[in-house]
Amino acid sequence: MSWFSALHKTTGLPVGLYKKMDRETKNHRTTRSFISSSPGETIDMGERVARGLEQGDFIALEGALGAGKTVFVKGVAKGLGIADHLYVNSPSFVIVKEYPGRLDLYHFDVFRLDQEGFTDTLDYRRYFYGSGVTVVEWADKIKDEVPDEYLEIRITHVSPMKRRFDLRGHGKRYSRIVDRL
Numbered sequence: 711m712s713w714f715s716a717l718h719k720t721t722g723l724p725v726g727l728y729k730k731m732d733r734e735t736k737n738h739r740t741t742r743s744f745i746s747s748s749p750g751e752t753i754d755m756g757e758r759v760a761r762g763l764e765q766g767d768f769i770a771l772e773g774a775l776g777a778g779k780t781v782f783v784k785g786v787a788k789g790l791g792i793a794d795h796l797y798v799n800s801p802s803f804v805i806v807k808e809y810p811g812r813l814d815l816y817h818f819d820v821f822r823l824d825q826e827g828f829t830d831t832l833d834y835r836r837y838f839y840g841s842g843v844t845v846v847e848w849a850d851k852i853k854d855e856v857p858d859e860y861l862e863i864r865i866t867h868v869s870p871m872k873r874r875f876d877l878r879g880h881g882k883r884y885s886r887i888v889d890r891l
């Protein structure tokens with residue numbers, strides 16, 4: 711069962727699609743929520759999101775310890791054609807790991823850093839505005855460095871195996887990606 715069909719089988723949880731114009735920025739925003747019932751479904755979701763990605767794209771992941779951020783990145787890696795996607799693990803101690811694929815993946819985990827530590831530690835712009843796809847775990851810690859347009863994904867625990875994913879596309883292109891899921 712795919713994560714998408716599984717989603718429709720879940721009960722009682724808000725799932726939906728809405729679009730709105732952000733009056734302040736005039737940017738389109740689309741938000742959708744999904745439920746994943748297993749790590750496999752989360753990988754499927756990551757893979758599906760990756761299909762819509764292009765050079766220079768940016769995904770900001772938010773969610774508590776063990777929410778499933780890294781599992782989701784494994785799926786993105788799979789979707790980007792990265793051969794050893796199952797070996798993707800938290801780059802906590804190196805800040806960023808690069809994986810070559812159809813598009814290269816730059817996987818950040820900034821849990822142990824604050825905004826200042828991050829900007830002092832590495833030339834992150836080389837990645838954020840580079841030719842691959844950037845995915846950042848704990849992106850809320852470096853809010854000021856997140857590009858204006860990006861895909862925001864918030865993951866919350868529902869139960870031991872269930873996770874709620876709230877995806878929000880900031881800007882037209884990312885809204886389209888969310889729309890097409």
Ligand SMILES: Nc1ncnc2c1ncn2[C@@H]1O[C@H](COP(=O)(O)OP(=O)(O)OP(=O)(O)O)[C@@H](O)[C@H]1O
Nearest residue numbers: 746747748749752775776777778779780781871873
């Ligand atoms: N539906 C699900 N989706 C994703 N992971 C799940 C799910 N159900 C259970 N899990 C388990 O939750 C854990 C998620 O771990 P993961 O390393 O992805 O979290 P994380 O958000 O990256 O945490 P950290 O902030 O420590 O890096 C794994 O052990 C995984 O097997």
Ligand SMILES: [Mg+2]
Nearest residue numbers: 779780800847
């Ligand atoms: Mg992680």
